Amino acid sequence: MPPETLFQIANPVAMAGWLALAISPFAPRPTLIAAGLVVPVLLSLAYAALILANWSGAEGGFGSLAEVMLLFTNPAIALAGWLHYLAFDLFVGAWEVRAARRASIPHLLVLPCLVLTFLFGPVGLMAFLGLRLVHGRFATATGGAA
Amino acid sequence: MTDLALTHFTPRASARNMFDAEPLFAATGLLIGLSLAPTLMAMAMDPRDFLGENVWLKPVKFQIALTLYLLTLAFFARWLPAGITRRRSYRIYSGAVVIAVIAELVWVGGAAMFGIASHFNVSHPFMQAIYSLMGAFAVLLTSATLVQGIAIWCNRQTGLAPPLHLSIALGLVLTFGLTLIVAGTLASQSGHLVGTPVSGSTVPLLGWSREVGDLRVAHFFATHALHVLPVFGLGATALLPRRWAVPAVWAAALTFTAFVAASFAGALAGLPLVPDF
Numbered sequence: 001m002p003p004e005t006l007f008q009i010a011n012p013v014a015m016a017g018w019l020a021l022a023i024s025p026f027a028p029r030p031t032l033i034a035a036g037l038v039v040p041v042l043l044s045l046a047y048a049a050l051i052l053a054n055w056s057g058a059e060g061g062f063g064s065l066a067e068v069m070l071l072f073t074n075p076a077i078a079l080a081g082w083l084h085y086l087a088f089d090l091f092v093g094a095w096e097v098r099a100a101r102r103a104s105i106p107h108l109l110v111l112p113c114l115v116l117t118f119l120f121g122p123v124g125l126m127a128f129l130g131l132r133l134v135h136g137r138f139a140t141a142t143g144g145a146a
Numbered sequence: 147m148t149d150l151a152l153t154h155f156t157p158r159a160s161a162r163n164m165f166d167a168e169p170l171f172a173a174t175g176l177l178i179g180l181s182l183a184p185t186l187m188a189m190a191m192d193p194r195d196f197l198g199e200n201v202w203l204k205p206v207k208f209q210i211a212l213t214l215y216l217l218t219l220a221f222f223a224r225w226l227p228a229g230i231t232r233r234r235s236y237r238i239y240s241g242a243v244v245i246a247v248i249a250e251l252v253w254v255g256g257a258a259m260f261g262i263a264s265h266f267n268v269s270h271p272f273m274q275a276i277y278s279l280m281g282a283f284a285v286l287l288t289s290a291t292l293v294q295g296i297a298i299w300c301n302r303q304t305g306l307a308p309p310l311h312l313s314i315a316l317g318l319v320l321t322f323g324l325t326l327i328v329a330g331t332l333a334s335q336s337g338h339l340v341g342t343p344v345s346g347s348t349v350p351l352l353g354w355s356r357e358v359g360d361l362r363v364a365h366f367f368a369t370h371a372l373h374v375l376p377v378f379g380l381g382a383t384a385l386l387p388r389r390w391a392v393p394a395v396w397a398a399a400l401t402f403t404a405f406v407a408a409s410f411a412g413a414l415a416g417l418p419l420v421p422d423f
Contacts, residue, residue, distance in 0.1 A: 006191075049187030052202070053194075056260040 003079040006046060010079075013039055014086040018118050021093050025107045036094030043087035050080040089121040096128045105135050168223035168231060174244045175216030178251065182209050185255065194261050198346055199353065204264070205255040207353075211369075212247050218372060219290055222314060225304040226297050243290045246283035253280050266337050281333050288325050291372055295319035309391035313379020316399050317372040324368035324406050331410075332361040341416040349420050356422035359413035367406045374402055 017039035024031040053076070060071030072078045093114050100110045109131055117124025165172030189202035196204075223231065230236055253276060257264035264280075267273040295318030298304065304311050332338060341358025354360040367374075378398045382391040409419055 045183050045187055048184035049191055052184060052188035052255075052259050053192035 003050075003075045006050075007079055007082065010043060010046065010083055010086060013042060014090055017090045018093065018114070021090075021097050021114055022111065024097050028101065032094055032098060035090055036098065040087045040091045040094075043083050043090070047080050047083040047087060050076050050083070054080070085121065089117055089124075092121065092125055093117045096125075099132065100128075103132055103136065105132065109135070165217060165220035166224075167226065168220040168240070170237075170240055170244060171216045171223065172220035174247065175213045175220060178209050178216065178247070179213040181251075182206065182213075185209060196258070196261060196263070201258040201261055203353070205251070205258045208251055208254050212251065215287075215369075216244075216247065219294060222294060222298065222318065222372075225301060225306065225311075225314065226294065227301045228303070230297060239293070240290070243287050246287040249283050250280055250287065265333070266335075284329065284333075285326065288322055288329075288369075291318040291325075292322035295322065307383045307391075309386075309395045310376070310379040310383045312392060313375045313382070313395045313398075316395065317375030317379075320371035320375065320399060320403065321369055324371055324403065325365065328361070328364045328368045328406065328410055331414075332365055335361065338362045340413055345422070347422040354419060356418045356420050358418060359416040360418060361410070361413045363419045364406055364410035364413055367402075367409055371402060371406075375399060 017035040020031040020035040020039075024035070054074065055077070058071055058074040058077045060069070060073070061067040062071075072081060096110060096113055096117065097107075100107065110128065113124050113128035113131060115124070116127050163172075165175075185202050185205050189200050189206060192200065192202055194201045231240075254264045257267070262273070263269070265277065267277055295315050298311070298318065299315035306314070338361050339355055339358050340361065341355075343355050343357045345357060347356040348354060349356060352366070354363050375395070375398060379395050382394045382398070386394055412419065
């Protein structure tokens with residue numbers, strides 16, 4: 001399978017996982033299994049296969065920025081890197097939804113964090129961690145007053 | 147932050163199954179079976195060949211074989227003497243067997259990843275040293291059949307019918323003895339073929355040469371003694387009169403050994419098991 005085809009398949013699959021997270025309050029169990037397990041595992045499998053098949057043929061490495069950039073000039077390795085983003089961002093997104101449910105954070109507040117995690121992974125994670133921190137303080141304060 | 151692990155999705159650990167007598171072998175076998183998913187996908191995308199076959203075919207064969215091997219041992223482990231699997235010495239031994247199994251798979255898979263030979267690779271002192279080490283590991287992992295075979299043989303409390311009991315123990319011991327001879331000889335050659343193939347005709351799925359001697363044939367049969375004999379023992383127990391069943395199992399063991407010896411001798415003489423006319 002050429003890298004381009006796999007890319008065309010992987011993007012909608014990841015997108016389906018994000019949509020599942022967006023609507024997860026309506027059906028938490030199936031959506032979290034889909035977005036937190038099934039889709040990341042599928043993407044990880046494709047990643048593993050790409051690395052197994054193409055790693056030895058690729059130039060570059062992890063030792064310097066120039067080496068990393070050289071590594072990503074190989075289309076199959078670049079695709080593997082992209083699948084890595086897709087899988088891990090979605091996994092983090094699913095964790096955010098689960099952690100939010102546990103901490104009783106309203107889903108509407110989590111949604112912007114999910115959008116950020118989808119587009120700019122680490123920024124979304126920071127946003128969610130900040131939200132959880134602030135929400136925890138706030139909820140404790142009001143809970144104590146009530 | 148404790149929910150980082152997928153605690154919600156772990157299956158019920160209490161579900162008892164047919165491999166519970168040897169959880170370490172069962173779990174490792176299952177994990178190796180699962181590891182077929184990425185290697186099969188790699189095989190589908192990787193255009194590289196080695197010796198005329200996709201580079202991933204060999205790791206896939208090893209994964210299937212070792213999954214089957216470990217699950218078979220886990221299945222037979224129920225007939226080990228009570229308490230033996232809880233002994234410290236046994237746990238150290240079975241842990242070493244699992245490490246040997248995983249090392250073989252990493253070696254064969256790693257060689258596929260880099261498109262080089264695993265077995266018979268004497269091109270570089272490092273690869274040659276690894277090959278020797280893997281030979282020792284192969285003996286270690288195969289020795290599990292001898293250990294289990296003798297332990298089951300000596301166990302008078304299996305509750306099995308005598309012919310079936312004998313066939314299981316004998317199958318295990320034969321797997322070790324025959325595999326050691328056949329695979330040991332195979333490893334001392336420069337490759338698995340005896341002769342030079344011209345057309346490249348092979349047996350479907352198994353990949354054995356149909357033109358020249360292929361020592362992997364005898365290895366395959368030798369190692370499957372632990373399946374063949376118990377199946378015969380089961381049949382003998384069910385179908386034969388009681389006094390004939392045990393001798394029949396002994397006769398089957400002898401016949402099977404002769405068959406392995408014949409396929410071994412034939413391959414050494416350069417003859418294929420399934421000739422291509």
